[in-house]
Amino acid sequence: MSGGVLVVGGSVGGIRTARALRNEGYAGAVTVVEAEPHLPYDKPPLSKVPLDGDAHVPLLTAAEARELDIELRLGAVAIEVRAQANQLALADGSVLDYDELVIATGAAARPSPWSGPGIHVLRTLADARALRESLHGASRLLVVGAGFIGAEVASLARKQGIDVTIVDPAPVPMARIVGTELGERLSDLHRVHGVEAKFGTTVSALDCVDDSLRATLSDGSEFPVDAVVVGIGAVLELGWLESSGLTLDDGVVCDEYGRTPDFANIHAVGDISKWYQPRLGTSARVEHWTNAVEQANTVAHNIVHSDDLLAHDPVAYVWSDQYDWKIQLFGTRDVAADPLVVEQSDPLRLAAIWQDSEGRASGGFTVNWPKASVQLRRTIAAGGPADAVHAQLSTPAVKR
Known part of the structure; x- marks a missing residue:
């Protein structure tokens, strides 16, 4: 009996693949295997929905799954791909057959160096709910790591009136x-909103004293905190794929069509995938929500229309909501080079454009400027000149 398409991982990439298969007219079985017991949910709301709101935003409801004839196997942990036999082994001892396999297991939070009550990472719904419970009635939060997750959590906590200290070893964390x-502008954004920014500083110790947490920093300061969020990056869990025969190199290696070079019926999407990018002439992992969606649509098309393959050649894109700033980033940015900048006030809008050695727009950064974001992304994708898009954004017509 045909095994149909088996999707491992209820991530945005996995669920969008399942949906797109039906949109493309795929009539075979579609099964999603997800390790968590919850209905598949979106990850961005975990750090963007207010602390008093519900962070569980389903990617697929039970009713939608029935309507689309997508089987959800929740709480099922994949432990081995038997690629030669077209089989997936699960931790409960069961084995699933497949015709096509899509790996969409995403990434996990890098483990915290500390553990104990009140100390959190943020990557899953369970993490988000535990953090919200810790912050209910809390007065002081320590955030370790000033990347997007840390910055967004700091923003949410300040909106709830919680005092926040944010620590990062880099003097200017977002300079990277x-x-x-x-x-520096992004660092100042924290300070303007009342966050104590301890950049160029590390946490020396987190101790539990009389059932409360006490932080000691490398600058010698000590203070009590009610909760700690550790946002120091993500890691891939590839151990379960080591015996599969797939090429693993900081992710599951794929061509521009989403297929692994080892088995044409195995694909990968999202954070765990490392696709070849023709425009850049290299393979790369792109840990962005939009990229996962675009990869999912590409893989679904290519599974259904194997005689009409589409390539995915993305302009990397990510967004972040911090305080009253909507931040968007595009493409590749040579941070050692000075970008072309357009800034407006009342209300604040900002756009920065990076260029390659031939003057083509290669990367962008915008604040509170949706139209500029669209224009920048299109220009980068088309290989358009950086100075032209800079001139267009500087015109009075664009300012309106």
């Missing part, structure tokens, strides 16, 4: 993605 000058 937008350069020093713009990174």
Whole structure:
């Protein structure tokens, strides 16, 4: 009997693949295997929905799954791909057959160096609910790591009136993605909203004293906290794939069509996948929500229309909501180079454009400027000149 398409992982990439298969007219069995017991949910709301709101935003309801004839196997942990036999082994001892396999298991939060009550990472719904419980009635939060997750949690906590200290070993944490000058603007955003920013500082110790937490920093400061969020990046869980025969190199290696080079009927999407990008001439993992959706649509099309393959050649894109700023990032940015910048006030809008050695727009950064974001992404995808898009964004017509 045909095994149909088996999707491992109820991530946005996995669920969008299942949906897209039906949209493409696939009539065979579609099964999603998900390790968590919850209905598949969206990850961005975990750090963007207010702390008094529900962070569980389903990607697929039970009713939708029935309507689309998508089987959900929740609480099922995949432990081995037997690629030669077209089989997936689960931790409960069962084995599932497949015709096509899509790996969409995403990434996990990098483990915290500390553990105990009140100390959290944020990657799953259970993490989000535990954090919200810790912050109910809390007065002081320590955030370790000033990346997107840490910055967004700090923003949510300040909106709830919680005092926040944010710590990062880098003097200008966001300089690694937008350069020093713009990174300073993002650092100042925390301070303007009342966050105590301890950048260029590390946590020396987190101790539980009389059932409460006490933080000691490398600058010698000590203070009590009610909760700690550790946002120090993500890691891939590839151990269960080591015996599969798949090529693993900081992810599951795929061609521009989403197929693994080892088995044409095995595909990968989302954070765990490392696709070849023709425009850049290299393979890369792109840990962004939009990329996972676009990859899912591409893989679904290619499974259904194997004689009319589509390539996915993305312009990397990510967004972040911090305080009253909507931040969007595009493409690749040489942070050692000075970008072209357009800034407006009342209300604040900002756009920065990076260019390659031939003057083509290669990357962008915007704040509170949706139209500029669309224009920048299109220009980067088309290989258009950076100075032209800079001139267009600087015109009075665009300012309106």
